[in-house]
Amino acid sequence: MTNINNINRSDFQYFPFHLVTPSPWPILLSFSLLTMAIGAVMYMHGYSNGGELLSTGFILTSFGMGLWFRDVIIEGTYLGDHTRQVQKGLQLGILLFIVSEVFAFLSVFWAFFHSSLSPAIEIGGVWPPQGITPLDPFAIPLLNTILLVSSGAFVTYGHHALIHGDRRGAILGMFLTILFAVIFTILQYYEYSEAAFTMSDSVYGSSFYASTGLHGLHVIVGTIFISVAFIRLINYHLTDTHHQGCEAAILYWHFVDVVWLFLFIAVYYWGGM
Amino acid sequence: MLSVALRAVRPVALRSARRASPSTAARALSTTASRLSGPAAPSIYGTGSKQGEVPSDETQATGLERFQLLGEMQGVDSFDLEPLDSSRVGTLADPIKVFSLDTERIVGCTGAPADSHELHWFTVRHDKTRRCPECGSAYALDFQGVAEEHDAHHH
Numbered sequence: 151m152t153n154i155n156n157i158n159r160s161d162f163q164y165f166p167f168h169l170v171t172p173s174p175w176p177i178l179l180s181f182s183l184l185t186m187a188i189g190a191v192m193y194m195h196g197y198s199n200g201g202e203l204l205s206t207g208f209i210l211t212s213f214g215m216g217l218w219f220r221d222v223i224i225e226g227t228y229l230g231d232h233t234r235q236v237q238k239g240l241q242l243g244i245l246l247f248i249v250s251e252v253f254a255f256l257s258v259f260w261a262f263f264h265s266s267l268s269p270a271i272e273i274g275g276v277w278p279p280q281g282i283t284p285l286d287p288f289a290i291p292l293l294n295t296i297l298l299v300s301s302g303a304f305v306t307y308g309h310h311a312l313i314h315g316d317r318r319g320a321i322l323g324m325f326l327t328i329l330f331a332v333i334f335t336i337l338q339y340y341e342y343s344e345a346a347f348t349m350s351d352s353v354y355g356s357s358f359y360a361s362t363g364l365h366g367l368h369v370i371v372g373t374i375f376i377s378v379a380f381i382r383l384i385n386y387h388l389t390d391t392h393h394q395g396c397e398a399a400i401l402y403w404h405f406v407d408v409v410w411l412f413l414f415i416a417v418y419y420w421g422g423m
Numbered sequence: 424m425l426s427v428a429l430r431a432v433r434p435v436a437l438r439s440a441r442r443a444s445p446s447t448a449a450r451a452l453s454t455t456a457s458r459l460s461g462p463a464a465p466s467i468y469g470t471g472s473k474q475g476e477v478p479s480d481e482t483q484a485t486g487l488e489r490f491q492l493l494g495e496m497q498g499v500d501s502f503d504l505e506p507l508d509s510s511r512v513g514t515l516a517d518p519i520k521v522f523s524l525d526t527e528r529i530v531g532c533t534g535a536p537a538d539s540h541e542l543h544w545f546t547v548r549h550d551k552t553r554r555c556p557e558c559g560s561a562y563a564l565d566f567q568g569v570a571e572e573h574d575a576h577h578h
Contacts, residue, residue, distance in 0.1 A: 157465065157467065157490070157493075158569070159501075159524065159568075159569075160524065160568060160569040161464050161465050162464050162487055162490045162501075163464070163487065164502070164524045164525065165502055166487070166491065166501070166502045166504070171456075172456065228485070229485070229486050230484060230485035230486020230487055230488040230489055230490075231486060231487060231488070232488055233487055233488050233491045233502075234488075234491060235502075235504075312477060315476065315477040315479075316477070317475060317476055317477045320477065386472055386478055386483075388477070388478070389472075389477070389478045389479050389480045389483055389484070390477050390478070390479055390480075391479070391480050392480050392484070392488075
């Protein structure tokens with residue numbers, strides 16, 4: 151119970167910001183990422199044990215991230231370190247991160263348009279290149295578009311339910327979002343396995359799989375992000391006014407959805423004409 | 424050599440371990456920072472949320488967040504983040520008062536009106552009225568905190 155009569159101002163720190171206690175995760179994660187990067191380069195250039203080093207680095211990175219985020223959840227939900235000012239800082243942080251991701255996708259889109267707007271003579275001076283059978287955009291890609299846009303609607307419904315104290319609605323909304331996200335991923339995997347072209351098939355294959363592949367990785371990350379928010383929602387971590395992690399996941403998911411819309415229009419529809 | 428030395432201190436070490444008071448008991452090195460950190464803020468909790476309902480901050484917030492929330496509910500700003508009075512230049516006779524919970528506070532001055540000159544930072548202590556090196560505006564500390572002899576934990 152709040153012992154409101156025993157609280158002295160001097161018992162609490164005078165500023166609202168969170169000075170984090172010493173943590174091993176930043177430096178551990180730093181070395182894990184280095185391991186993963188070197189492993190990836192070794193693997194892609196055929197050096198022996200590259201794959202093993204890549205897997206090791208990936209596992210270390212995943213665990214490092216998990217343990218770091220776990221600490222953030224402990225500090226925010228269980229220790230109460232996340233004052234309004236700290237929350238705003240976290241919100242700004244995730245926003246800037248998403249902006250950086252936008253720039254990453256801009257680069258892949260640039261590469262796509264560079265090769266497709268002025269097709270080289272070596273591929274027949276046409277786009278799609280000679281001999282490439284593109285996917286029908288109005289088959290699975292259109293279904294995937296509907297799935298992602300619907301999942302965006304479901305997550306918005308779930309968020310509003312959370313704000314209005316409707317626990318059942320919030321859980322339902324988040325669950326349907328995750329369900330549709332997983333179905334999207336499964337369908338993309340199926341498309342990848344059945345497509346008539348591979349990543350090695352001219353610049354078309356390179357740009358198609360680089361752009362949709364990068365997007366697919368973001369869908370998987372976004373699904374995990376929403377799932378974590380979903381688990382926290384079930385475990386009563388989130389309140390109707392304080393749920394920064396959930397809002398961050400939702401924002402990330404909308405970003406993933408918008409990138410797909412650009413992909414669908416540019417790469418699938420226009421790029422397949 | 425080492426085993427002989429260890430054997431020599433063994434009885435002393437065992438004795439102190441058995442007779443361990445909190446300050447001399449053996450602990451893992453990893454707990455040093457936590458143990459020597461000094462007094463922590465009191466734990467403040469709400470009533471907790473009900474099963475099947477979405478919790479609210481009032482029932483669930485804790486720690487500094489709860490402290491801020493309680494202050495807000497009473498109309499009190501817990502952290503004094505508002506800018507200082509920049510409508511006038513402080514004088515030695517009538518300095519600009521700087522609210523502070525500690526015996527000194529860092530002040531940034533850009534003159535009157537605000538943004539008149541480059542930002543200057545300086546520390547205003549409770550025993551001396553400090554003047555801005557550029558515009559001469561005088562600031563005096565309005566100490567509202569608790570006088571502590573041995574300030575073990577820093578705010």
